[in-house]
Amino acid sequence: MKALIYTDVEVLTYMDRPMPEPQDGEALVRIMSSGICGSDMHAYLGHDARRPAPLTLGHEAAGVIVGGPEDGRRVTINPLVACQTCDFCRTLRENLCPNRQIISMMPREGAFADYVAMPVRNLVTVPDHVTLSQAALAEPIACGWHAVRLGRAVLGGDLSGMRCAVIGGGAIGVGAALSLYAQGARDITVIEPNAVRRERLADVAGFDTCAPGGDGMPADGSVDMVIDGVGYAATRETCSALARAGGVIAHIGLGEATGGLDVRRMTLQEITFIGTYTYTAADFEATAAAIFDGNLGALDWVEERPLSEGHRAFKDIRAGLVAAPKIILTPDHTTAGP
Known part of the structure; x- marks a missing residue:
């Protein structure tokens, strides 16, 4: 072969x-x-x-x-x-x-x-x-599905009134954004620096896109759940700033091992940090079912x-x-x- x-x-x-x-x-x-x-x-x-x-x-x-x-x-x-x-x-x-x-x-x-x-x-x-x-x-989206499920449990289970942000417009980030929507969130922003990719994502239903620091960027301290699909020090720094008091950071990306988190702010504001790795078999099957049922879009x-x-x-x-x-x-x- x-x-x-x-x-x-x-x-x-x-x-x-x-x-x-x-x-x-x-x-x-x-x-x-x-x-x-x-x-x-x-x-x-x-x-x-x-x-x-x-x-x-x-x-x-x-x-x-x-x-x-x-x-x-x-x-x-x-x-x-x-x-x-x-x-x-x-x-x-x-x-x-x-x-x-x-x-x-x-x-x-x-x-x-x-x-x-x-x-x-x-x-x-x-x-x-x-x-x-x-x-x-199913595999890359299951990573985001798992992260959203864990973050949703910390926030009480209902994402319908929550503000959510995803850092990274690759498949992990897009999958996380679609998983947020499928699990009840409606206010979702994907933050992506590559203009070519942002343009490609502009017509994907369920979320908005913006450049880091650009128009549409959520204000610091305003996001209930922020998902890092990249995992660099700079993206973790953004997560630390965006998360509200009592909010959640779900960290999927494996870009680099150290740096970026504002541990003092996270401690004082009781921000939950969840490191997530892959998914359970049940998460994978739930993601596949969501794909088959059309709940993750086209x-x-x-x-x-x-x-x-x-x-x-x-x-x-x-x-x-x-x-x-x-x-x-x-x-x-x-x-x-x-």
């Missing part, structure tokens, strides 16, 4: 790789759509020790089961493989499983490939009216490119040339085969 392999810093090579061999309880999935995540970009830039070269990246994927009793079943993939036996798994907090694995991190190769092997329990059936590119968005803000041109896609994202919040790679199956 063909795969897009991270072979060195800022080098991705489209090449032949061995077919994955499903183990007991696993299915072979023919990948039809696989999104480029910020974590893939971190690996590509050599910033993620958890993803050493050579490695097949990609974990936001959907496809079709090949072989076995469920041959032809259309599925979206929950890439987080938990042990199912630890205390976190038994209490349905699989995202905190100390033994968790995620495809695109060793020992599990990722989904920038023609095929991947996955536990059947990690596969959610996709109805025929949903495209597999839409279904591949999801037409992606750009599709062939897997064989994946290296160019990474370069374009790196250069800030991509307006779409998400690029979906679509393998060329004319050369693929078991």
Whole structure:
């Protein structure tokens, strides 16, 4: 089969790789759509020790089961493989499983490939009216869905009268904004510095957009829930300023490890900080259901490119040339085969 392999810093090579061999309880999935995540970009830039070269990246994927009793079943993939036996798994907090694995991190190769092997329990059936590119968005949007659920619980559960802001107009930020809307919020602003991307997002229903510090930027101390989908010191500084007394900061982004938080203000104003990592299996399934029911909008803000041109896609994202919040790679199956 063909795969897009991270072979060195800022080098991705489209090449032949061995077919994955499903183990007991696993299915072979023919990948039809696989999104480029910020974590893939971190690996590509050599910033993620958890993803050493050579490695097949990609974990936001959907496809079709090949072989076995469920041959032809259309599925979206929950890439987080938990042990199912630890205390976190038994209490349905699989995202905190100390033994968790995620495809695109060793020992599990990722989904920038023609095929991947996955536990059947990690596969959610996709109805025929949903495209597999839409279904591949379940993974990045589930990160925001999980963050919103946690923040909503702190705020009392009802977001209908709350002011919300999301920092970052990539797929994580857009997914968080759409999750806010689906879970009841109506006053939502996405803060995005890239003018090309802001223009692309201007017609996405459910939220407004603005540049940092520009027209439409919420006032300091006015936001009930602010979600950081970027995770740099500068964005955390903005979160600390925007959150109201008693408000919530939900932090998803992994841009850099330290700096930015105004801990004194957060302490004096009793601002809750929630670090969020991935999602539970229930969050993933709820996100997929919201996609299938149309509760997250048309999801037409992606750009599709062939897997064989994946290296160019990474370069374009790196250069800030991509307006779409998400690029979906679509393998060329004319050369693929078991």
